[in-house]
Amino acid sequence: MLTKEEVLHVAKLAKFDLSEAEVEKFRLQLSNVLDLFKKIDDVELKDIEETSQVTGLKNVLRNDEVVCKKDLTCCTTEELLKGTPIKDGNSIKVPKVIGGTDDV
Amino acid sequence: MYKLSIAEASKKLESGQISSLDLTESILRRIDEVDPKIDAYLKVLKDEAIFDAKESDKRRKAGKTLSKIDGIPLAIKDLLCTKNIETTAASNILKGFTPCFDATVVRKLKDAGVVVLGKTNLDAFAHGSSTENSDFKTTKNPWDQSRVPGGSSGGSAAAVAADECLGAIGTDTGGSIRQPASLCGVVGLKPTYGRVSRYGVIAMASSLDVIGPLSKTTEDAAIILEVIAGRDELDSTTLDAPVPEYSKSLGRDLKGKKIGVPKEYFKSGMDEDVESVVKEAIEKIEKLGAEIVKISLPHTDYALSVYYILQPAEVSSNLSRYDGIRFGHSVLRENVDQTLEKVYMQSRGEGFGDEAKRRIMLGTYVLSAGYYDAYYKKAMKIRTLVKRDFEEAFKEVDAIITPVSPTPAFKIGEKSDDPVQMYLSDIYTVPINPAGVPAISVPAGFVTRDAKDLPVGIQIIGPQLGEEVILNIAHQFEKVSGVNKKKPQI
Numbered sequence: 328m329l330t331k332e333e334v335l336h337v338a339k340l341a342k343f344d345l346s347e348a349e350v351e352k353f354r355l356q357l358s359n360v361l362d363l364f365k366k367i368d369d370v371e372l373k374d375i376e377e378t379s380q381v382t383g384l385k386n387v388l389r390n391d392e393v394v395c396k397k398d399l400t401c402c403t404t405e406e407l408l409k410g411t412p413i414k415d416g417n418s419i420k421v422p423k424v425i426g427g428t429d430d431v
Numbered sequence: 432m433y434k435l436s437i438a439e440a441s442k443k444l445e446s447g448q449i450s451s452l453d454l455t456e457s458i459l460r461r462i463d464e465v466d467p468k469i470d471a472y473l474k475v476l477k478d479e480a481i482f483d484a485k486e487s488d489k490r491r492k493a494g495k496t497l498s499k500i501d502g503i504p505l506a507i508k509d510l511l512c513t514k515n516i517e518t519t520a521a522s523n524i525l526k527g528f529t530p531c532f533d534a535t536v537v538r539k540l541k542d543a544g545v546v547v548l549g550k551t552n553l554d555a556f557a558h559g560s561s562t563e564n565s566d567f568k569t570t571k572n573p574w575d576q577s578r579v580p581g582g583s584s585g586g587s588a589a590a591v592a593a594d595e596c597l598g599a600i601g602t603d604t605g606g607s608i609r610q611p612a613s614l615c616g617v618v619g620l621k622p623t624y625g626r627v628s629r630y631g632v633i634a635m636a637s638s639l640d641v642i643g644p645l646s647k648t649t650e651d652a653a654i655i656l657e658v659i660a661g662r663d664e665l666d667s668t669t670l671d672a673p674v675p676e677y678s679k680s681l682g683r684d685l686k687g688k689k690i691g692v693p694k695e696y697f698k699s700g701m702d703e704d705v706e707s708v709v710k711e712a713i714e715k716i717e718k719l720g721a722e723i724v725k726i727s728l729p730h731t732d733y734a735l736s737v738y739y740i741l742q743p744a745e746v747s748s749n750l751s752r753y754d755g756i757r758f759g760h761s762v763l764r765e766n767v768d769q770t771l772e773k774v775y776m777q778s779r780g781e782g783f784g785d786e787a788k789r790r791i792m793l794g795t796y797v798l799s800a801g802y803y804d805a806y807y808k809k810a811m812k813i814r815t816l817v818k819r820d821f822e823e824a825f826k827e828v829d830a831i832i833t834p835v836s837p838t839p840a841f842k843i844g845e846k847s848d849d850p851v852q853m854y855l856s857d858i859y860t861v862p863i864n865p866a867g868v869p870a871i872s873v874p875a876g877f878v879t880r881d882a883k884d885l886p887v888g889i890q891i892i893g894p895q896l897g898e899e900v901i902l903n904i905a906h907q908f909e910k911v912s913g914v915n916k917k918k919p920q921i
Contacts, residue, residue: 332770333796334544334792336799337792337795337796337799338792339720340795341747341779341788341791341792341795342751342754342772342774342775342776342779343776343779343780343783343788343791344777344779344780345775345780347787349785349788351791352785353788353789356789356849356851357789357792357793357796358852360739360789360793360850360851360854361793361796361849362680363735363736363739363851364736364739364740364806364869365815366732366733367733367737367806367809367810368738369733370733370809370812370813370816372809372812372813374815375812375813375815376812376815377808377811377812377814377815378811378812378814378815378818378865378871379452379477379638379811380638380668380784381638381865381866382623382624382625382668382670382867382868382895382897384668384670387668389664389667391528394664398754402531402532403531406531407531409531409822410527410528410529410757410758410759410769411756411757411758412756412761412763412764413763413764413765417498417638419756419757421771422763422769422770422771422773422774423769423770423771424770424771
């Protein structure tokens with residue numbers, strides 16, 4: 328069973344706030360899901376390699392240049408910044424990274 | 432007119448019996464009539480659709496038709512970016528997000544002259560099996576509106592079943608095309624990993640995500656796949672293999688075909704009536720001349736765990752981009768004393784729903800120091816074994832038949848507070864994605880619950896790039912089953 332501290336630790340790594348009620352709800356639900364995974368310990372895995380890519384492709388490379396095909400990838404800077412909360416000209420403004428009371 | 436299949440409608444368009452405008456207006460009226468009950472759409476693009484339909488008719492008059500689906504109205508799951516049209520993934524954190532580009536699949540459809548009707552509902556970020564995790568609304572099953580349509584592509588499946596489009600695009604990471612197709616009584620095809628470009632599709636689990644069609648018939652699924660499949664330089668995981676004319680392979684008979692039925696998929700836990708429908712379907716396919724053989728996929732029991740470890744791990748990484756700084760929901764305000772950490776924590780805390788939080792936390796946990804080896808690394812190794820099971824099986828058989836879902840459509844609210852029960856409903860669909868093989872869900876029959884008919888599908892699985900084989904078997908079965916002739920009363 329996960330502890331409250333473990334849930335809070337994971338939420339901090341995952342970077343979102345949780346209410347007290349959420350901590351308790353997720354503690355129980357996530358513990359139940361983790362219980363499902365216990366059976367994987369039964370599998371003999373000696374000499375078995377990991378699989379992350381299933382179709383056998385390797386190192387698909389392209390030239391490092393900007394390609395503008397039709398109107399597909401060619402957004403203007405203005406369009407790209409349309410949903411940005413705070414900007415300064417063509418730059419995205421970011422709040423201070425250090426100096427807050429909640430530094431980690 | 433809204434009842435037509437894509438193949439039927441394109442013939443009528445070609446012969447001039449109908450225009451794209453007639454067809455599109457008929458569908459839009461149908462949406463007006465039934466969508467208030469079904470809630471399949473998050474957004475209907477009425478004016479745009481009428482404009483595009485008129486353009487298609489003009490092209491046809493000038494003899495400049497773009498493809499055989501020019502003028503056909505389709506719906507798009509709201510996980511695919513659409514240029515200048517809000518794309519939300521049914522999540523609050525992306526509410527108001529308007530991409531400045533089209534997903535490759537959307538561009539290919541538009542280049543083929545397709546009329547885009549609108550964006551369909553889903554479980555937020557495609558996390559779920561019922562659409563109940565949508566941050567905006569729950570879609571209802573057209574066969575019984577007190578039940579879920581399945582998910583995550585539940586809006587697309589319900590829209591097809593309710594004749595609110597001629598076909599739709601969905602995405603499938605662990606069953607999100609096949610399970611709603613089964614629960615709504617339509618065809619749903621999950622292609623081979625890399626067969627269809629993921630460019631512009633909001634990422635869930637990048638090593639598992641696949642885009643595919645939901646349709647009224649197998650022929651329509653083949654027609655859509657022909658348009659959307661193929662190598663895309665904007666997605667380096669797409670495959671170079673040539674795209675066959677899938678609709679040409681449907682007519683072959685099944686004599687000499689060897690089809691495996693894996694014993695691990697017929698253990699206890701399946702609804703008895705569902706099991707009967709699946710077994711009858713297998714008998715029908717045998718009568719068509721196929722040889723049915725019993726096979727074993729020994730690591731099936733572990734596949735659910737493998738999936739629910741790897742998928743949240745990839746989710747936690749992919750969803751870290753929603754940071755409240757560049758786009759999406761944010762608490763960031765001008766001239767307020769805020770730190771970066773606080774902006775992240777609050778924006779994400781407010782913007783993500785429960786299921787997104789659960790999956791991000793689960794993924795963060797299995798990737799975190801001390802647990803990586805015990806969960807993630809182990810799951811990656813078992814993935815090798817799951818994939819190998821299929822490779823071994825396909826040395827002996829041409830295709831594999833299994834159920835799609837252990838139950839018919841469940842009631843809205845029945846599983847929404849119990850993630851384990853919800854995850855278990857994916858037990859027959861999730862082993863497919865870690866292996867990268869294609870699979871199709873095709874309607875097989877009905878079970879009766881509360882005096883209502885509920886559809887049940889079967890799943891036909893093929894080897895990698897074996898879409899022609901499974902479409903062929905599905906089509907031959909569809910011809911004798913006649914299940915898709917029946918329509919829900921809405």
